[in-house]
Amino acid sequence: MDTGLNRENILIEALPYIKRFHGSTIVIKFGGHIVIDEESIKNIIKDIILLKYVGMKPVIVHGGGPEITRVMNEMGIKPKSVDGLRITDEKTIEIARMVLIGNINTKIVSKIEKEGVKSIGLSGKDGKLFTARKKGKKKVEIEGEEKKIDLGYVGEIENVDPELIEIMTERSYIPVISPIAIGQTGISLNVNADSVAGRLAHELNARKLIMATNVDGVLKDPSDKSTLISELSIKESKSIIRDGTVEGGMIPKVKACINAVNKGVKKAHIINGEKNHSILLEIFTDEGIGTMIKKN
Numbered sequence: 546m547d548t549g550l551n552r553e554n555i556l557i558e559a560l561p562y563i564k565r566f567h568g569s570t571i572v573i574k575f576g577g578h579i580v581i582d583e584e585s586i587k588n589i590i591k592d593i594i595l596l597k598y599v600g601m602k603p604v605i606v607h608g609g610g611p612e613i614t615r616v617m618n619e620m621g622i623k624p625k626s627v628d629g630l631r632i633t634d635e636k637t638i639e640i641a642r643m644v645l646i647g648n649i650n651t652k653i654v655s656k657i658e659k660e661g662v663k664s665i666g667l668s669g670k671d672g673k674l675f676t677a678r679k680k681g682k683k684k685v686e687i688e689g690e691e692k693k694i695d696l697g698y699v700g701e702i703e704n705v706d707p708e709l710i711e712i713m714t715e716r717s718y719i720p721v722i723s724p725i726a727i728g729q730t731g732i733s734l735n736v737n738a739d740s741v742a743g744r745l746a747h748e749l750n751a752r753k754l755i756m757a758t759n760v761d762g763v764l765k766d767p768s769d770k771s772t773l774i775s776e777l778s779i780k781e782s783k784s785i786i787r788d789g790t791v792e793g794g795m796i797p798k799v800k801a802c803i804n805a806v807n808k809g810v811k812k813a814h815i816i817n818g819e820k821n822h823s824i825l826l827e828i829f830t831d832e833g834i835g836t837m838i839k840k841n
């Protein structure tokens with residue numbers, strides 16, 4: 546148990562970070578496993594509200610991959626993905642919209658509001674927050690043969706207009722953003738939530754990007770928890786994608802961190818959002834947790 550002195554030390558250790566980050570925008574991405582776990586989401590929202598009260602401007606981007614997959618299975622549609630990106634046909638984009646905007650987003654917003662803080666739910670389609678173009682075909686190797694696969698209604702962010710978010714954070718709202726973008730003809734496009742978080746962090750000149758997921762960070766060996774890599778440069782991050790150390794959903798996450806840091810976000814972190822108060826530990830303690838990605 547903490548003695549009184551330990552508690553004092555914790556507060557004193559937090560002070561320089563509170564000063565440093567006062568007024569800063571912090572983009573936090575909730576992974577799809579976190580958003581369906583009541584306990585994790587409750588804890589993480591408490592942390593974010595504390596950030597707000599000490600003067601930071603948190604912006605939330607959420608995923609929802611596992612829930613989209615569950616609904617697809619229920620409807621008899623076989624989920625498929627390439628390098629962490631879901632192949633999205635006409636029915637799937639409807640499911641993605643329903644799950645992400647209709648369900649997950651509204652739930653997060655109402656949980657924040659319940660804590661007495663103003664929040665607003667947005668997607669790329671609101672105020673043209675972010676537009677996207679259809680992603681080109683992806684090269685994949687199937688049984689030794691290279692094939693090109695059309696991902697369907699999957700978008701790649703083209704343009705971001707951060708004004709709406711800036712107005713909202715100035716007025717003390719916590720914006721909660723779904724990764725559905727608007728395409729050229731007004732169609733909806735499914736964008737990976739990590740890419741949305743990375744791009745918004747850059748466009749909002751965020752001080753930090755935090756990816757809250759269901760593992761402790763990037764692992765050298767994904768089956769062994771003790772192999773956490775606590776720090777990565779951009780060069781090292783690129784090399785662990787190339788050599789296959791990271792797979793599946795971790796690929797867009799590391800890529801989004803690389804892009805954000807390349808564009809001026811000082812630090813990006815991949816942390817375990819299932820652990821109690823992981824965001825506070827990351828921001829307010831000297832050691833931090835998870836994997837930190839920075840320029841050099």
Ligand SMILES: Nc1ncnc2c1ncn2[C@@H]1O[C@H](COP(=O)(O)OP(=O)(O)O)[C@@H](O)[C@H]1O
Pocket residue numbers: 575576577578579608609610611757758759760762763764765766767790791792793794795
């Ligand atoms: N090297 C790695 N280190 C950690 N996790 C990895 C690695 N390679 C692949 N993964 C997988 O990536 C997953 C996280 O991505 P994803 O499931 O998309 O999370 P989220 O829903 O939070 O975005 C982990 O649960 C793990 O299975």
Ligand SMILES: CC(=O)N[C@@H](CCC(=O)OP(=O)(O)O)C(=O)O
Pocket residue numbers: 575576577578607608609610611613629630631641699700724735736737738739794
């Ligand atoms: C194109 C694409 O893959 N879109 C994602 C959007 C949700 C997401 O990114 O959720 P996670 O954070 O749980 O991964 C999907 O359909 O699953």
